[in-house]
Amino acid sequence: MNVYRSLIDIVGEKRVSNSQEELFIYSRDPGAQPPRQVDYVVMPETVEEVQKIVILANQEKIPITPLGGGFTLSALVVPNKGGIVLDMKRMDRILEVNEKSRYALIEAGVTQAALKSYLEKNHPRLQHSTPEAPPTVTVVGNALIQGHGHISPRYGVNSDMINGMEVVLPTGEVCKIGSCSIGPSWFTRGPLPDLPGLFIGWYGTTGIVTKLSMRLFPKPPYREVFAFSSDDVDLIPEAIFEAMQLDLLEDFFLIMQEKPEWMNHIFYVLILSGHFEEELELKTKIYKDLFRRFKGGGKVQFVEDLHPALRKRFLDVPPLAALAADFRKGGGFEYTGAILPIEKVPEAWRRGIDISHRYGMICSYVHQVLTGPSIMFGFNYSFNRADNADIEKTRKALEEANRLTFELGGMVWKGEVAAQRLAMEKMDPNTAQLIQRIKKVMDPQGIMNPGNWEPLSSDQK
Ligand SMILES: Cc1cc2nc3c(=O)[nH]c(=O)nc-3n(C[C@H](O)[C@H](O)[C@H](O)COP(=O)(O)OP(=O)(O)OC[C@H]3O[C@@H](n4cnc5c(N)ncnc54)[C@H](O)[C@@H]3O)c2cc1C
Known part of the structure; x- marks a missing residue:
């Protein structure tokens, strides 16, 4: 069967492509994973079209990879086994x-x-x-x-x-x-x-x-941002616990960058919001008092002079917390998102710096505190997209950060195929088997984004 012709019959000529120039774009994402082959890209407009494409893919046993924005940076939308990229835009x-x-x-x-x-x-x-x-x-x-x-x-x-x-x-x-x-x-x-x-x-x-x-x-109309800084890594779990315990925050992130010098501290950034001015004032007072208590030990400073440009960036929705990712001037940026238990943050912090330095990188962190509480601990890496050796180093740093995450009892979030395999290796074997069984029942032909959530076969080990 002529698959290209059949896809045109479903969505029309303008919304399907097998031209090398267009497939090139879909064969990679902005992260550090290597490019992979794509055979067709299709842009459906209706659920009926999606349905017909899936039926065709089943008949012909062609893999389908759904794509939204394609920005996980972990190549989750780049097919592992070729086939159709279903661009949902x-x-x-x-x-x-x-x-x-x-x-x-x-x-x-x-x-x-x-x-x-x-x-x-x-x-x-x-x-x-x-x-x-x-x-x-x-x-x-x-x-x-x-x-x-x-x-x-x-x-x-x-x-x-x-x-x-x-x-x-x-x-x-x-x-x-x-x-x-x-x-x-x-x-x-x-x-x-x-x-x-x-x-x-x-x-x-x-x-x-x-x-x-x-x-x-x-959407509360009144919002404000506060920043506190500290150099005491061991204080982080307690500071997060206290700030989350009050249950009054809209957003809460931690940032650190080794360059420029003034950013080489732990910054706690808190977004407060209120439906009334008085509510915001009260919340503000509460958090200043709370961090003043830590300051009693000389460990946390209130950042009095938050630059207006920074204030605006943090108050924007979404906030722009990743400040200067492109240290190497090569356009590449990757991060592995670790979901960590709060008490493991100091160890992850120190060992993450070590990983960056071993690969000759400037350490940069943006972490968001999540309900639970737990933390999305971002190990950030910037690299030169034109330099293959640099990309390879980034992959190695990512892999080390992922191994560290699992070692600390954390979870890798939005992990690339290699990280998924690390997770499957660590996983309770019955759980790993359950995942395979569910996939098999849902997708008997194995056409949906294959290669993801698959264990290593014995010859790959
Ligand atoms: C600078 C930067 C900052 C970021 N900050 C954040 C952040 O603060 N919070 C955050 O959560 N993420 C963040 N991300 C990560 C990522 O960009 C976002 O999570 C993004 O929203 C993922 O959506 P997407 O449309 O790009 O998904 P895609 O990459 O297109 O898809 C993600 C996965 O879902 C599958 N998928 C997509 N659409 C469908 C569908 N319709 N049906 C079935 N499966 C589907 C894909 O196959 C893929 O496996 C950031 C990324 C960058 C580059």
């Missing part, structure tokens, strides 16, 4: 915003920027949880990889905010999940068996989400 309608039940029903290609500006214009009292990623990334891609946004320290990771979804299963059926499977409203995912979990964290290996209902949140 043209399915970009915001279908419903329900103010009272506070959710937005969107298609898979809706970007963070599109939802944010739509809400600002039409529903200014509501907001969604926006990651600090490029504005072109999709809300769906982010929620499905358990991403986190600017209100995650308060409300949880973004996958927790999913109310329901429409999915094209790997066998071609269209399936609704959550309250929308029973009635017209997309307002909740329960009380029902929690089926969204079959698609969250699976990297597109169990189906293609075509619609998603995301929770929305009140």
Whole structure:
């Protein structure tokens, strides 16, 4: 069968390509992983088109990799075994915003920027949880990889905010999940068996989400940012515990960079918000008092003179916390996101610096505190995209940071294939087997983003 011709029959000539120039773009992502082969790229516009493509792929046993914004940096959208990249960007309608039940029903290609500006214009009292990623990334891609946004320290990771979804299963059926499977409203995912979990964290290996209902949140009009600095790495768990214990923060991140010199400290950045000025004033006073207590030991300083430009960057939604990633002037930036228990932060901090130095890199951290509490501990690496040796060094540094994460009892978030394999090696064998069994039941032909969440075969070990 002529697959290219069949794809044209489904979506039309303009929305399918097998030209080398266009496939080149889809064969890599902005991170440090090597490029891989792509055979076709298709841009569906309707769920029926997605369904027909999946049925065709099943018939012909062609792998399909769903792509949103393609910005995980860990090549999760670059096919491991060739085949079709299903670029969802043209399915970009915001279908419903329900103010009272506070959710937005969107298609898979809706970007963070599109939802944010739509809400600002039409529903200014509501907001969604926006990651600090490029504005072109999709809300769906982010929620499905358990991403986190600017209100995650308060409300949880973004996958927790999913109310329901429409999915094209790997066998071609269209399936609704959550309250929308029973009635017209997309307002909740329960009380029902929690089926969204079959698609969250699976990297597109169990189906293609075509619609998603995301929770929305009140948007307090008053916001302020405070920064405190310290050099005491061992104090971090206690400072985070105290700050989170009050349950009053909108956002909370920690940053450090060895260059420029003034940034070579631990900075605690706290975003406070309030529905009333008095509320914000009270919260401000509470946090200043709290950190003053630490200061009693001479260990934490209030940053009195936060530069107005920095203040604006931190107060923007999303905040711009990664300040100067491109140390090497080569355009490459990678980070491995470790989800760590809070008490392991000091050890990760010290050993992470060590990893950067061993690979001749300047250490730079941006960490976001999450509900739990736990922390997204970002081991950041910048590299020269034109220098293969530099890219290889970055991969090695990433691998060491991932090994360290597992050694400390943490989890690697949005891990590339190598990191997924490390996780599978460490995993309870029954759990690893359960994952394989679920994948097999969902996707009997093994066409969905193959290579992900697969254990090492005996000849690869
Ligand atoms: C500078 C920078 C800062 C960042 N900051 C943050 C941050 O603060 N918080 C955060 O969470 N992330 C952050 N990221 C990481 C990443 O960019 C985001 O998580 C982003 O939202 C991922 O969405 P995406 O659309 O790019 O997903 P993609 O990379 O397109 O997809 C992610 C995974 O989901 C699958 N997938 C995509 N769409 C579908 C679908 N419709 N159905 C089934 N599977 C699908 C893909 O196959 C892939 O496995 C950052 C990245 C950069 C470069």
